[in-house]
Amino acid sequence: MSDAVPILNALDLSIAYGKDDAVKNVTLPILEKKITAIIGPSGCGKSTFLRSLNRMNDFIDGVSHRGQILYRGSDLYAENVDPVEARLRIGMVFQKANPFPKSIYRNVAWGPGINKLPGDPNERVETALKQAALWDEVSDRLNDSALNLSGGQQQRLCIARALAMEPEIILMDEPCSALDPVSTARIEDLLFELKKKFTIVIVTHNMQQAARVSDYTAFLENGVLIEYGETDQVFTRPKETRTEEYVTGRFG
């Protein structure tokens, strides 16, 4: 395991809906410019955990946090933290592609526009679309509605939209779960490129995907972090029997 300082660090983090803890005492570092995969059976709290990393849980009624999440050493949930500011640095791609009902161009230019990010917007859109491996398919129809794109293209557009903000971290919540294998493969290829510049946390129920793309893997079960380590180790030499049973497909 690397001894670099984690860019995000969950410390003894518990997240509750009402009184029930969905995430229990999780301590998990997210290392910079690496891909961290969070795996586990449905309902294990992995999405809840992910959403807490850029304060998207703020929009869900009755969610409360205990413990800490440190972003570069400072508490993400401190009183004086502006969640809008946090989301500028920690972007997100959702399970289901959710492009705005606007043109392809305006989808990508939207975030930088409202936040008045510096530089030429056209360049920013082009760069983001190239990074998301979508440019070649849409460069001649940037003013078409994003809704005319295929599902896989829409998801890459959503990735481009997140990239255009030049965040430090991108959270991905099962980004390929609604996509066909070809689109999935394209997005996985994309992740290898992206980790050169960005820190990525990806929630997935697809273990092959976690094994293929990630540097580190965390295995959650019933809200408890069972095991965390380098992906190779977690998949080939798991320390916990539960992990072994899960990654070898004996349950889940």
Place this chain on the structure above:
Amino acid sequence: MTALSRKSIRWGESILERVFFLCAFLSVITTAVVIFILIRETLIFFESVSVTEFLFGTRWTPLLEPKSYGILPLVAGTALIVVGVALLALPIGVACAVFLSEYASARARSIIKPTLEILAGIPTVVYGFFALTFVTPLIRNFIPDTQVFNAASAAIVVGIMVLPMVASLCDDALRAVPQSLRHGAYSLGATSFEVTTRVVVPAGLSGIFAAFVLAVSRAIGETMAVTLAAGATPNLTLNPLESIQTMTAYIVQVSLGDTPAGSLTYQTLFAVATVLFATTLILNIFGTWIMRRFREVYE
């Protein structure tokens, strides 16, 4: 006989099917008959009055000598009400919907929504009475020159009358915008205000426009409140503080009077009704057309 051949005719089913068809057919037939009568009687009217005089004449005095049949004063009266309603009900209705769908807590919603619905249940005659006895004196307090019957007072109460409908339809339109769009916008560092104004409202625009068209339609067709509060003076004016007469109020006035059937005055009823019908029809067609255009862009 094969295993699948019909063993008996299902009589119940076929009778019911016919009953349902008759019900559907009845509404179509009613509409057709109404249109037919409107057009037939209007054509009789146009045997005595030229279309040009009717549509472009600026005096409407079918009940007084010298008689004159220019509908523009009635159209202007209706337009004054419509503009007043649009200015009042649309901004407040949209703002109300934005509050309800984007900001209100479940508790606030549970109080405001039913209140709005009660507002929608008040009989229109009560609104007319309210205009005469409360709104008009209030306006005259500030602007003493205001006439007892005036368009402003009627427009205000009709505005209040259509407000629940506008708010409720806009609220539906905004709530139909998927939550995932809001989350997408938030994840890009947007504030609630930006999410509302730049994502949710534009995405709900076709529904908001539908509410707009329905509200205007309703304002054009509204009868009781404008008859009571706006007056019975066909008046080609843009001043909302003067007494006017709308197309609907004119129809009420003549229907209640002792105008003999078959007289030219009687025929004016149908001519005015045809204009009223044509206006709302064109408005609805226009509304549908615009909605389709918006839909292409936003959904």
